[in-house]
Amino acid sequence: MKLAVIQPHLHVYGGVEKVILEIAKNFDVTVYTLTYKPESLYPEFGNLDIRVLKPMWPSALLPSNRIFNALKASWTFYKTELDDYDIINPHGSPAEWIANKNSNVLWYNHGIMREVFDISSFRRKAYKPPTRVAHFVFSNIFKFIEKHMVKNISYTLTNSNYSKTLLWKYLGIEAEVLHPAVDLGHFKPKAHSKYFLVVSRIGYEKRQHYAIEAFKKFIQKTKRKDWKLIIAGGYGDGGKAQEDYFNMLKSIAPKNVQFMLNITEPEKRKLIENCYALLFPSMNEPFGIVPLEAMAAGKVVIVMRDCGGPLDYMQEGKNGFIAPSIEAMADRMNFLVEHRKINEEMGKFARKYVFNNFKTHDFIRAFKKACRLVMGG
Structure with missing residues (x-):
């Protein structure tokens, strides 16, 4: 054909x-x-x-x-x-x-x-x-x-x-x-390192500022200053709106927030496979392939309630969490860190869920x- x-x-x-x-x-x-x-x-x-x-x-x-x-x-x-x-x-x-x-x-x-x-x-x-x-x-x-x-x-x-x-x-x-x-073979469960991860193009609709604010609340509540937030994604093709938004992100980000721009696919895969959990603060996303890739790597995903497409595959408390607010996202982050075993078990369920439903x-x-x-x- x-x-x-x-x-x-x-x-x-x-x-x-x-x-x-x-x-x-x-x-x-x-x-x-x-x-x-x-x-x-x-x-x-x-x-x-x-x-x-x-x-x-x-x-x-x-x-x-x-x-x-x-x-x-x-x-x-x-x-x-x-x-x-x-x-x-x-x-x-x-x-x-x-x-x-x-x-x-x-x-x-x-x-x-x-x-x-x-x-x-x-x-x-x-x-x-x-x-x-x-x-x-x-x-x-x-x-x-x-x-x-x-x-x-x-x-x-x-x-x-x-x-x-x-x-x-x-x-x-x-x-x-x-x-x-999602090709499960492209992602392997590896370490649960001390960083939360956001992977998406830099842009207001992706709401990386939500992740930064949630991370700041997480640090403030838990005093875990050895943890990081890594924001990885494409930058450079969004004109003045993207430039203004990125400048705003840098102005509100504490020193333990790291930006990694225009990464390669192997670099993205490595970040996903070794993060502790994935944050997905985007609003009105048509589908959202990155959360599924994170699940394929055995990671828990935290999305916002108005994320859009990911609600098709998010199962509250099983493969991730649906947060109604920035405060709630920070609370879920803290919960996963305090309950490492639950985080690992949810990650295993997430990987199996992707295998069974996205062949x-x-x-x-x-x-x-x-x-x-x-x-x-």
């Missing part, structure tokens, strides 16, 4: 990229993108047929920033026609605009475009007045076209019940939930079933 996989940008180690690689292992795949940076990707992408599309005129004349890059991608996919494929498989938004000139479109939705539907007030304030106007105009045009574009999509898969809810809320379309898989075989089987449905078989 020949698939054309559409992804706006390929330039990070991320959950979307892992899903694409799993699909590529099981199909005859050609990947279409506007940005391809192999040095910032999993090395397996070097074995794929990747074709870089040039922005269509007149969008090619636009300057480069988050808003205009999204506009370039939208217009380019809208105008692109692909032949000789059984399935057209868009992923990250606005790849679904490929449905304008193509049929047999199976959209694997990884979450709505936050820049349009769910932009944070922090990011909006970082825009200068002309950019705010441009964002307002672009967002409303995008929403109007998007609502019509999705009607051309043959079938939609999405990564979580949270994403499914938003697709219905904003676009009025039904979607089948298909959770991404690659099950993901591919469900994906193939959706492909056959699109093709009428």
Whole structure:
């Protein structure tokens, strides 16, 4: 079965990229993108047929920033026609605009475009007045076209019940939930070292400041000054909003908070395998692959109640905790440190839970079933 996989940008180690690689292992795949940076990707992408599309005129004349890059991608996919494929498989938004000139479109939705539907007030304030106007105009045009574009999509898969809810809320379309898989073999249970870990791109929506405040409360309550908080993640592609937020993080972080930016995948794996527990303070996350990777490494995960997608797999008191507040996150951290045996037993349960519920075989089987449905078989 020949698939054309559409992804706006390929330039990070991320959950979307892992899903694409799993699909590529099981199909005859050609990947279409506007940005391809192999040095910032999993090395397996070097074995794929990747074709870089040039922005269509007149969008090619636009300057480069988050808003205009999204506009370039939208217009380019809208105008692109692909032949000789059984399935057209868009992923990250606005790849679904490929449905304008193509049929047999199976959209694997990884979450709505936050820049349009769910932009944070922090990011909006970082825009200068002309950019705010441009964002307002672009967002409303995008929403109007998007609502019509999705009607051309043959079938939609999405990564979580949270994403499914938003697709219905904003676009009025039904979607089948298909959770991404986790390769248990990539992560091994190792040490429980004296540090809590946060792994995510630096950004207000990721709320690393929640983790810092929780860690400060943990230290204040327990006097455990030999413990650390490590915040690891991507930085450098988020413009002024990201820069302002990172400066704020540094201003509130005590000396035993360590920032590790733009780490490699092996470095991330080592940090996860040796942390004491993972903190996941993000809000409204479409899915959240990192908590599952931590569970695969036998680690307990603490999320916030408004985390979004991770609520699909969080089991309170079994593989982690769902904290309603920063104070509660600090309390759970203290509990795990004071009850090391419970922490280890919960970690074992978490690893087994991932093995039983997020198998690659099950993901591919469900994906193939959706492909056959699109093709009428």
